Amino acid sequence: MRLSFLQPLLDHPGPWATVYFDPGQADESGAKRRELSVRDVCRTLEQQGADEATTEAVRADLTGLSPAQDPAGRVLFATGGEVVLSHRLSRRPQSPSASWAPLPRLAPLLELSGQDPVCLVAYIDRTGADFQLREAVGRPQDSGHVEGEQWPVHRTATSDWSERHFQLKVENTWEHNAAQIAEALAAAHEESGADVVVLVGDPRERRSVHDKLPEEVRAVTVETEHGGRAAGSDSAALEEAIENARQECLRRRIEQTLDRFRAGRVGTDRPTDAVEGVPAVVDAARQHRIDTLLVRPGGPDLHQEMWAGPEPDQVAVRRTDAEALGDGSPVPVRADDALLRSAAATSADVLIIPFEEVSDDIPAGGLGALLRWSYEPTAA
Structure with missing residues (x-):
């Protein structure tokens, strides 16, 4: 899955309102439920600290959604009083969700937007x-x-x-x-x-x-x-x-990618072509070396806290890594959101590894990467 469509998100510092929304059915009762869902979403954003202008921009966009045009719903990314990106989903979210955070909430997009081959x-x-x-x-x-x-x-x-x-x-x-x-x-x-x-x-x-x-x-x-x-x-x-x-x-692509990943991990008798775990993947992201980011939904590392600066490659496991985080004030973020933002910025591919596709725990913790060129990872 290529994340090039997320490019507009890279031009704004945030914080971000992210909303995954299912417009429901195109009938009178569906319209009423949709109205209530919009209210709930906006109330959630307000409670989490979103500014009034951004909340109202989200409200306007959600109110205009049509079940006929977007049967599975949309995800909205808003900041600074405007909806920066609205993207159609291919699968319905189980329920509307809203978050206000330093970075866009990207991980649910992987499963709801799908990686179905063209x-x-x-x-x-x-x-x-x-x-x-x-x-x-x-x-x-x-x-x-x-x-x-x-x-x-x-x-x-x-x-x-x-x-x-x-x-x-x-x-x-x-x-x-x-x-x-x-x-x-x-x-x-x-x-x-x-x-x-x-x-x-x-x-x-x-x-x-x-x-x-x-x-x-x-x-x-x-x-x-x-x-x-x-x-x-x-x-x-x-x-x-x-x-x-x-x-x-x-399935063939996942199998081939996992074969490459197993062969390239640390511990083989040749240079490293693949890494796993937050410290190693963060190190690769900082150096723009990720060719394919591997994400296993449900892995514990996806929601691990790490630190990010204003630029996508300003990521670190510890806040004290000031050089990696730039001159701005770093903020605590989820590992999956920070690494997906980095993948979008460097045109890296992203591949979801379904749980049923692997018998062993790979990538460890749920996050791994195939690299653009071999190297020995350094401490993050």
């Missing part, structure tokens, strides 16, 4: 293809189409020698169109940055397209027998196949 679906027939992008939130987006030669594309039933010649032309058309589809699909994959590609439609043509894709695209491509290019061919089975492809992509 999926590029190609609906293929023997004359062309339509491409559709499926992201974690929002409706499927049109991602282009390609049309190949339209004639000849249909075989005949006769065995006459002239008809056999015609059938050869048909197969040549299919192959030509498959090559065009593969080229266009590779371009759409590069432009979208999709994590997985799903081929839907004519069995022969999608197999030919698959074989003609560049190796790096073919490696993340799967086929499904469900659905097709024709209007009305979508089905529950197709949606299930697409979702299975996305989840298999995510």
